[in-house]
Amino acid sequence: MNMDQLNRLPEVTDELLSGLKADESLKHRILVSAAETPVKKRFSAKTVIALCSLSLLLVLLCVLVSKIPSWTGSSPEIQNIPAGGTKVVSTENMQEVADQASGLPAEENGAD
Amino acid sequence: MLPSFLSVAGNADTRPAGSPLPSDGWTFEELYEKYATDVLRVAYYYLGDRQRAEDVTQDVFVKYLLTRPELIPGREKAWLLKVALNRCRDLWRSSWMKKVILGHPAFELFPADDEIGRSADSIALAEAVNRLPADFKEVVLLHYYQGYGVSEIAEMMDVAEGTVSSRLSRARGRIAKEMKGE
Numbered sequence: 001m002n003m004d005q006l007n008r009l010p011e012v013t014d015e016l017l018s019g020l021k022a023d024e025s026l027k028h029r030i031l032v033s034a035a036e037t038p039v040k041k042r043f044s045a046k047t048v049i050a051l052c053s054l055s056l057l058l059v060l061l062c063v064l065v066s067k068i069p070s071w072t073g074s075s076p077e078i079q080n081i082p083a084g085g086t087k088v089v090s091t092e093n094m095q096e097v098a099d100q101a102s103g104l105p106a107e108e109n110g111a112d
Numbered sequence: 113m114l115p116s117f118l119s120v121a122g123n124a125d126t127r128p129a130g131s132p133l134p135s136d137g138w139t140f141e142e143l144y145e146k147y148a149t150d151v152l153r154v155a156y157y158y159l160g161d162r163q164r165a166e167d168v169t170q171d172v173f174v175k176y177l178l179t180r181p182e183l184i185p186g187r188e189k190a191w192l193l194k195v196a197l198n199r200c201r202d203l204w205r206s207s208w209m210k211k212v213i214l215g216h217p218a219f220e221l222f223p224a225d226d227e228i229g230r231s232a233d234s235i236a237l238a239e240a241v242n243r244l245p246a247d248f249k250e251v252v253l254l255h256y257y258q259g260y261g262v263s264e265i266a267e268m269m270d271v272a273e274g275t276v277s278s279r280l281s282r283a284r285g286r287i288a289k290e291m292k293g294e
Contacts, residue, residue, distance in 0.1 A: 005233065005237055005291075006237070006252075006256050006284065006287065007256065008234075008237075009237065009241065009252075009256040009257045010256070010257055010258075010259070012234040012237055012238055013153060013157070013238065013257055015234060016234060016235065016238050017153050017156065017238075020149075020152060020153055020156055020162070020165075021149050021152070022144065022148030022149045022151070022152045022169060026148070026152075026166055026169060026170065027144055027148070029166075029170055030144070030169075030170050030173045030174055030177070031177075033170055033174050034173075034174045034177040034178060037174060037178060
């Protein structure tokens with residue numbers, strides 16, 4: 001076979017398949033099919049990069065916050081000084097007592 | 113009822129109102145008018161079945177409508193053919209083809225109504241191309257029928273240029289043998 005024949009393939013194909021054309025009915029099929037196909041939400045590359053950057057930033061922020069000592073240290077101690085006195089009273093062994101009205105029996109006050 | 117962006121009326125732009133034009137600036141109508149027949153014929157050459165070729169063409173253009181790829185100017189047809197060949201390859205490898213066709217499909221010709229005669233050489237050439245193995249047929253169709261260069265075909269098919277050259281060479285050999293009746 002000489003290669004001229006193969007180079008004639010477009011011409012030969014146009015001749016032999018000239019009755020095979022993409023017509024209006026195929027176009028209509030395409031349009032109907034496209035209309036009926038649910039469109040999947042696609043993320044663009046820019047959106048993906050932005051989301052990744054934001055996630056990375058949040059992670060870095062969390063790591064940074066966890067390393068700040070003043071935020072994770074013990075809570076400040078409140079010093080108690082009785083009125084008129086100068087000595088600091090420790091609150092460690094202080095007993096908490098609920099307020100109770102004086103002069104009435106406990107039952108009438110609703111206390112157990 | 114078709115949504116407004118898929119309207120077939122006239123040659124108006126088929127994009128949704130207000131949507132930006134992609135860099136290529138092509139409308140569906142323009143692409144279809146210019147390239148759909150080429151896509152259909154390449155798919156037909158590949159599959160040897162008109163209905164399947166039309167299905168492939170439909171899939172290609174539906175994909176274009178749904179994804180609206182930003183086609184590189186001048187490479188619109190290459191994108192359409194690449195999608196078409198991928199689809200053809202999938203179909204060819206599918207169990208449907210193996211079960212229904214069982215080998216090479218009968219290559220029916222579609223001459224125009226007013227056509228009187230065709231040379232035996234032309235028919236023999238078309239049938240020889242059609243009988244090539246799928247990998248060879250792809251490169252022959254892209255190179256000799258669609259006029260793409262080796263490097264363009266390599267890019268479209270994601271293979272090395274050497275592979276394309278080798279397939280072209282072997283395909284030529286097979287066609288020559290076929291046409292000699294060996």
